[in-house]
């Protein structure tokens with residue numbers, strides 16, 4: 001079978017990604033009323049693909065959908081099955097990225113667009129395309145954004161809502177315009193919330209710290225993986241407490257975690273080196289452990305991997 005670079009499960013059908021389209025009247029396009037996920041599938045030692053923590057991503061997807069009153073129409077098990085089928089149909093033998101999107105489609109025909117959530121039909125599109133792993137790159141330089149992370153009384157920040165990413169886009173844009181790779185956003189209390197599409201960890205005076213969910217962040221699945229691997233494999237406990245700007249200045253190590261980003265060392269923040277300005281030992285150890293786990297080289301975490309099987 002030829003490899004199809006990009007495929008979609010769109011309105012219940014498998015189609016080439018470029019055929020997965022929406023009308024301009026789509027409510028989510030006009031008001032940002034959609035929810036999404038980002039999931040990775042990694043090539044394993046046997047050459048087959050396996051989805052990493054797909055079930056956990058879909059549980060978060062369904063929680064996000066519930067917040068926006070979107071009926072996805074499938075439960076987490078069925079979403080995992082559709083995803084496996086989608087990946088099989090691509091015939092891919094390289095690392096892949098899966099982007100599920102559930103969104104508000106339209107009011108009844110002839111009704112003017114409105115911002116309500118009820119009475120608007122729902123739609124599901126799951127897209128799959130090729131995406132290589134970045135695991136081995138060096139450190140990145142980040143800015144502290146002048147944009148604040150909205151608090152949960154403004155937007156449901158724990159849900160992965162499409163419209164909410166205007167905030168993230170503005171932060172990335174500002175950081176890139178100033179010559180940085182990414183941005184760390186503070187919350188309305190002035191404490192670290194997260195980076196544009198990843199969570200933040202720091203080693204401060206020998207202690208691994210990440211902000212708690214009350215810091216107005218998305219509870220990352222990679223964040224959870226890192227906390228688990230640090231405890232199980234490196235005997236390092238993670239403290240969930242607020243990180244201030246002063247902590248970032250003091251930190252020996254800082255790294256970001258996310259499905260797309262994986263684990264990224266931060267070697268400079270706002271013009272100051274982090275520690276010695278090179279990726280630190282804990283960051284490096286976690287990066288190695290993470291890449292082994294996602295490729296199925298560590299038997300203890302096989303339950304996080306769903307083999308896709310062959311077509």
Ligand code: PMP
Pocket residue numbers: 038168194195196197198199217218219220221222223257258259260
């Ligand atoms: N925060 C934000 C704002 C994100 O977009 C992401 C990426 N989904 C994360 C954190 C990291 O989440 P995860 O590890 O589940 O990919």
